[in-house]
Amino acid sequence: MSETIISKTFISFLMLLSLNVFGAPILNFDGSQQDIALSGYIDELEDQDKAFTLDQLTGQLSDEFQPNIKTTINYTFSDSAYWLRFSILNSTHTKQTLYLQNKVTWIDSLTFYQPNINGGYLASKTGSDITIEKRPLEHRSLVFSFDLEPDQESTYYLRVESVDALILPLFLTTENEFYKKDTLVNYFIGALLGVILVMSVYNLFIYNVIRDKVYLWYSFYVLFYGVNFLITQNLFFPSIKNSQDGWSEFLHLGPLNLYFLFIILFTGKFLNIKAQFPKLNYVLNFLIVLLVAASLSYFIFSYRVAMPLSANIVTLIPFILIGVGIYCYRKGVALAKFYIIAWLPNCALFLVFAFTFHGLLPYNLYTSFANDVGMVIEAVLLSLALAYRVRIFQKEAYTAQEQLLIEQKAQTEKLHSMVEQRTKELRTKNAELERLSITDKLTNLFNRRKLDNVLLSNVMHAKRYKKPLGVMLLDLDNFKNINDCFGHHEGDEVLQKVASLLMANCREKDIVGRWGGEEFLVICPMTEKEELLMVAERLRAAISDYDSPEIVSFSASFGTACYQHGENPELLVSRADKALYQSKANGKNQVSFAN
Ligand SMILES: Nc1nc2c(ncn2[C@@H]2O[C@H](COP(=O)(O)OP(=O)(O)OP(=O)(O)O)[C@@H](O)[C@H]2O)c(=O)[nH]1
Structure with a gap:
């Protein structure tokens, strides 16, 4: 029992010891592997003062190396240089050309030391500090190539340093595999850039046509994502870091700042935040100020201060914006749902990307581009949301x-009924005016004006159709005396009474009117002499027989005439007037006929 414990303790001790003494395992290249992650075969050593020489590392410092235990080597932001050591055995029987590639392209400086035939080391250098033409292999990514003789085992050193995050997904590939993967990655980058470009230009066109700023901000945010993507892939200003001025430093993460700045402007417009939630708008404005400050910090502080500041701010923003989306959704903004859906894959894939760089997920084409795929998915989904x-x-x-x-219809109907009402009123008023213009105020009979017209039309009718027409002119007898004795008011009442007696006793077809003063005219269409005289007599009798205790008795004299062919109304009436004169002369209260 105790023997077992002792042996187990001893084995554990040996294992612990072996970590330091033997370091990482040797990579046995047997020709079957195509793309090998180097992280499991690496010993590492931090060089805080950046002072170690290769001689020291192969000599006295050799035992200081520690085996790396992470899936992806990641020192984040560090002022130190790091030395990596790995050994490869070519167990094939042919000479092998291998490619050592760091798949992150932003590392400032990588120096690769490979043994030469003299027992020394040959150094070659690459990094984002070095222009593509000056790199050992003219390629946008950071890559070295070296040969391995059959059955040869060699130990290699790699020195790395960078002001940017020191993330080192190191891979060893065969020449064939390197170009095969490279082509695939190029297609992938091309496809992503294609989508970005189409989205940006298309939305710029839409903005140009409909002038809604949401499309402009969308176009800019996608465009700046594209610029950022080009920079991180070393495809845009590959040698940018050669100069140390604020502008070139700004270009590292500045486009990403601008990407977020425009996505915030887009969010404000898309969710109509300024108009609906003024307080939330302050949050967006605060984020914009933060981003502008982060961008300006490249011109004020050192890159080492400005860069992590930008990086931290842009990491936070997606989560704040999702919060904004959720807030708007809960407040009933219909579009917020689409906004949140668009952000979710982006955030999820951002986490995949972050986990990959922290060694929690394997580094491959999909995990390394997860963030970019997320951004493109988001751009596509937001574009669909814009359509919605x-x-x-x-x-x-x-x-x-x-x-x-x-409302218009109701207004029109209201107006219509108002017009109708007014028209009706006007018609009534016009009719009243018309009536007044032809009516004698005192007796309510036709006045002289109307009588002239009616007489003319009757004369014309009689003339044209050779029909009989009679007229009678009557004048109250001794009316002056009534006025004088009983007053004008009594006289008016007599006139009104005579009018009503005339109306009551004439025929329906006869037309009665006041000719003037105490004179009345009665027009009798289709009436021959006998009938005319009969009607006149009836009227005369009705007047003179009228007996009322309130009103004094009165009588009237009548002059009648029948239309003679060709005469005018004036002549007809003047003949009746002559007959009237005759009635007066003969003692009044009688009817005379003008022959
Ligand atoms: N009350 C009243 N009197 C009127 C009106 N128009 C005319 N008169 C009066 O009628 C009278 C007519 O008088 P005259 O022409 O002398 O005739 P008369 O007194 O009837 O005598 P004869 O015609 O000969 O019977 C005048 O006194 C007028 O002032 C009226 O509208 N109202």
Whole structure:
């Protein structure tokens, strides 16, 4: 029992010891592997003062190396240089050309030491500090190539340092595999850039046509993502870090700052935050100020201060923006749902990307580009959300238009009924005016003006159709005396009474009017002499027989005439007047006929 414990303790001790003494295992290249992650075969040593020489490392410092235990080597932001050591055995029987590649392209400086035939080491250098033409292999990524003789085992050293995050996904590939993967990556980058470019230009066109700033901010945010992508892939200003001025330093992460700045502006417009939630708008404005400050910090502070500041701010923003989306959604903004959905894959894939660089997920084409794929998915989803936004606006505009039409219709109907009412009133007033213009105020009979017209039309009718027409002119007898004895008012009442007696006793077809003063004219269409005299006599009798205790008795004299062919109304009336004169002369209260 105790023997077992002792032997187990001893084995554990040996294992612990072996970590330091023997270091990482030797990579046995047997020709079957195509793309080998080097992290499991690496010993590492931090060089805090950046002072170690290769001689020291192969000599006295050799035992200081510790085996790396992470899946992806990641020293994040560090002022130290790091030395990596690995050994490879070529167990094939042919000479092998291998490619050592760091798949992150932003590392400032990588120096690769490979043994030469003299027992010394040959150094070659690459890094984002070095222009592509001056690199050992003219390639946008950081790569070295070296040969391995059959059955040869060699130990290699790699010195790395960078002001940017020191993330080292180191891979060893065969020449074939390197170019195969490279082509695949190029297609992938091309596809991503294609989508970004199309989205940006398309939305710029839309902005140009409809002038809604949401499309402009969308176009810019996608564009700046594209610029950032080009920079991180070393495809845009590959030698940018050669100069140390604020502008070139700004270009490292500045486009990402601008990407977020425009996505915040986009968010504000898309969710209509300024108009609906003024307080939330302060949050967005605060984020914009932060981003502008982060961008300006490249010109004020050192890169080592400005860079992590930018990096931390841009890491936080997606989560804040999702919070903004959730807030708007809970407040009933319909579009917020699409906004959140668009952000979710981006955030999820950002986590995949972050886990990969912290060695929690394997580094491969998919995990390394997860962040970029997330951004592109988000851009596509937000573009769809923009289309949906148009639909919502259309719906709103349609509803508003319908409402407007209903209101317009109600207004028109109201106006219509008002006009109708006014027209009716006007018609009544006109009719009243018309009536007044042809009516004698005192007796309510036709006045002289109307009588002239009616007489003319009757004379014309009689003339044209050779029909009989009679007229009678009557004048109250001794009316002056009534006025004088009983007063003008009594006289008026007599005139009114005579008018009503005439109306009551004439025939329906006869027309009665006041000719003037105490004179009345009665026009009798289709009436021959006998009938005319009969009607006149009836009227005369009705007047003179009238007996009322309130009103004094009175009588009237009548002059009648029948239309003679060709005469005018004036002549006809003047003949009746002569007959009237005759009645007066003969003692009044009688009817005379003008022959
Ligand atoms: N009350 C009243 N009197 C009127 C009106 N128009 C005319 N007169 C009066 O009628 C009278 C007519 O008088 P005259 O022409 O002398 O005739 P008369 O007194 O009837 O005598 P004869 O015609 O000969 O019977 C005048 O006194 C007028 O002032 C009226 O509208 N109202």
